[in-house]
Amino acid sequence: MEASSEQQKKSENSSSSSSSKLLLYSYWQSSCSWRVRFALSLKGLPYEYKPVNITIGEQFSPVADFKRLNPLHFVPVLVDGDIVVSDSFAILQYLEDKYPQRPLLPADTRLKALNLQAASVINSNIQPLHMLSVLKHLEEKVGPEESLSFAKLNIEKGFLALEMLLKDFASRYATGDEVYMADVFLAPQIVVSTSRFNINMSKFPTLIRLYESYKILPEFEASSPERQPDAVH
Numbered sequence: 001m002e003a004s005s006e007q008q009k010k011s012e013n014s015s016s017s018s019s020s021k022l023l024l025y026s027y028w029q030s031s032c033s034w035r036v037r038f039a040l041s042l043k044g045l046p047y048e049y050k051p052v053n054i055t056i057g058e059q060f061s062p063v064a065d066f067k068r069l070n071p072l073h074f075v076p077v078l079v080d081g082d083i084v085v086s087d088s089f090a091i092l093q094y095l096e097d098k099y100p101q102r103p104l105l106p107a108d109t110r111l112k113a114l115n116l117q118a119a120s121v122i123n124s125n126i127q128p129l130h131m132l133s134v135l136k137h138l139e140e141k142v143g144p145e146e147s148l149s150f151a152k153l154n155i156e157k158g159f160l161a162l163e164m165l166l167k168d169f170a171s172r173y174a175t176g177d178e179v180y181m182a183d184v185f186l187a188p189q190i191v192v193s194t195s196r197f198n199i200n201m202s203k204f205p206t207l208i209r210l211y212e213s214y215k216i217l218p219e220f221e222a223s224s225p226e227r228q229p230d231a232v233h
């Protein structure tokens with residue numbers, strides 16, 4: 001009896017979140033949002049797009065009450081029924097557990113660790129050092145030139161680490177011939193670094209080569225900033 005009521009509860013829980021449409025709070029130019037859009041697209045999961053314009057402070061709007069979704073006021077946020085997950089790293093792990101189709105992590109433990117490490121370098125040691133609020137703060141306190149050189153220095157440092165980490169494993173994609181989490185983090189980061197921060201990629205031959213593979217992936221193209229409903233052309 002107990003087992004069956006437990007099973008029923010489990011199936012109610014999963015159906016309550018799997019029957020409702022996924023919602024993604026996103027900003028078209030946000031690389032962190034792009035990672036999630038890319039992952040959703042790879043997994044073939046439809047979702048409703050909820051735009052949050054972080055350049056005009058919509059993430060702080062008391063009307064939208066965004067802090068209830070993410071107390072840090074950052075995009076992306078994924079809502080799956082009554083489950084709310086923020087931070088692209090956590091969101092990708094959540095998607096991996098809940099929607100295992102087209103895995104974002106390989107079964108091989110070494111390659112899995114490498115994917116997590118590469119994603120973490122971008123999530124912890126590159127993007128947070130060039131994010132909007134950090135650069136705005138530096139611009140005000142130290143100046144626009146210093147703020148830009150701080151961002152560039154940290155992107156290059158992170159890319160150098162990724163180049164070293166991946167060069168012996170990369171094939172068509174970062175850790176072999178399948179697209180995994182490292183790629184999902186790396187592809188948008190390369191675009192943002194070159195287009196917004198003018199990073200010269202010649203020092204990173206492995207990353208340049210990987211980008212050639214990303215460019216032609218339909219899931220990457222479909223999740224690109226220009227293809228989003230809030231894009232300004």
Ligand SMILES: N[C@@H](CCC(=O)N[C@@H](CS)C(=O)NCC(=O)O)C(=O)O
Pocket residue numbers: 030031032033054059073074075076086087088089123128131132133134
């Ligand atoms: N580690 C977080 C970082 C989130 C983050 O920094 N989001 C940026 C956009 S990529 C943001 O919302 N910035 C708004 C701000 O800086 O105020 C994630 O991967 O989701």
